[in-house]
Amino acid sequence: MRRKLMLIFLLSVLAGCASSSTLPGNAGGQFVTRELEFEGRQFRYQVFVPAAQVPHPLPVLLFLHGSGERGEDGIKPTQAGVGPWISQHMDSFPGLAVFPQVPDEEEWRGRNARMALAALDAANAEFDTDPARIYLSGISMGGYGTWELALSRPTQFAAVVPICGALLAPRAERTGLIVDQVAGLADPYTAVASRLHGVPVWMFHGALDALVLPHDDRAIAQASDKLQAGFRYTEYPDTQHNAWDPTYRNPAMWEWMFAQRRR
Secondary structure, rough: OOHHHHHHHHHHHHHHHHHOOOOOOOOEEEEEEEEEEEEEEEEEEEEOOOOOOOOOEEEEEEEEEEHHHHOOOOOOOHHHHHHHHHHHHOOOOOEEEEEEOOOOOOOOOHHHHHHHHHHHHHHHHHEEEOOOEEEEEEHHHHHHHHHHHHHHHHOOEEEEEEEEEOOOOOHHHHHOOOOOHHHOOOOOHHHHHHHHOOOOEEEEEEEEOOOOOOOHHHHHHHHEEEEEEOOEEEHHHHHHHOOOHHOOHHHHHHHHHHHOOOO
């Protein structure tokens, strides 16, 4: 009997250790490393797990990084954009955040777009998340990816926040930076506004952006107004390419985003 009780005790301890690898054992928020084998390739990525006091089920933010954060380490996507903001608010950020990573010299297209959605699905399966409060945001190249993923799953995201992104290639040497979902259409801007009609979208761009001109976001905003799709657009008059820092510092953006729910 004593050996049986000891065995039960050891099994309970091991079960507790296994569960702590999924949810952090401490009370504060933290980043955890995950790996995903997807379509013949191994991908590393990060998941931010909020502090223990954050109410469940958890809202989820899927974040898509820019060109400078590509690679295979799984870490760099947390170092620009929303990651630094979360790092400054580890114990108060009110949800889960998923940070997939595109390999070097690739875009948020094809397999990489599907991989990002698979990482999101894995996080939803692992953690106690709210399917009505899944959000999508990305910066620069990730702004393109935000449109790509939103158009591929138009009924999943409760809010979409593309930052300094676009639909068409920004310059001749970056012809692969496009949104496949509307590539080749005569009017991709109207197509976006039509397909995402009623989805809460808030776009941000710098008026002085020379890397990704604000032309496409302006055209999407005009198409949204014409179709009454309900998109919001903020253009910073004195900002160049880095429109993400002022956006993620804006409490109004977070309040708006986390207030959105899928029906």
